[in-house]
Amino acid sequence: MGCKVVHGEVGVTSRERFEVVVINREVEAWLRSIRAVDGILTVYVPHTTAAIAVNEAESGLMQDILDILKETTKPGWGWKHNRIDNNAHAHLGNILVGPSVVIPVKSGAMRLGTWQSIMFIEMDGPRRRRVLLTFTGEVEE
Ligand code: ZN
Numbered sequence: 001m002g003c004k005v006v007h008g009e010v011g012v013t014s015r016e017r018f019e020v021v022v023i024n025r026e027v028e029a030w031l032r033s034i035r036a037v038d039g040i041l042t043v044y045v046p047h048t049t050a051a052i053a054v055n056e057a058e059s060g061l062m063q064d065i066l067d068i069l070k071e072t073t074k075p076g077w078g079w080k081h082n083r084i085d086n087n088a089h090a091h092l093g094n095i096l097v098g099p100s101v102v103i104p105v106k107s108g109a110m111r112l113g114t115w116q117s118i119m120f121i122e123m124d125g126p127r128r129r130r131v132l133l134t135f136t137g138e139v140e141e
Contacts, residue, residue, distance in 0.1 A: 002141060006034045008133045014050075014125030018070065020062040021120040023131060028110070030133055036105055039137010044100040046132055049090035049124035051097035057117035069093045069123060090123035097121060105137060 010026040079088030104111040
């Protein structure tokens, strides 16, 4: 066993302007591929118009999440950034939700609660996106 920092990434292709994409399987596969054991995982979007959250992947709730973001950030409203780039709402959604989550990892598995899934939240799609993963902890040699 050695303590390491391992970097990786998964790609996400959004198909809608607003969309929640659950990425648990991709993240689990990456943790297996690096033989992660115990540590912490950071899931981070290097984008200013998408976000990352952990919550329940129930289809109605995923629509509710997009609805509250649209209601709060008002796409097409007179935001100053819309003078140069018509996506101020998506930048503001990134500020509200945040670009990352940290998840504890024990015995190779994410310690997510029963109803927790990792959600990539697209607010200015469709686009090809990246999600950066950093595991810090023990890996099997
Ligand atoms: Zn912009």
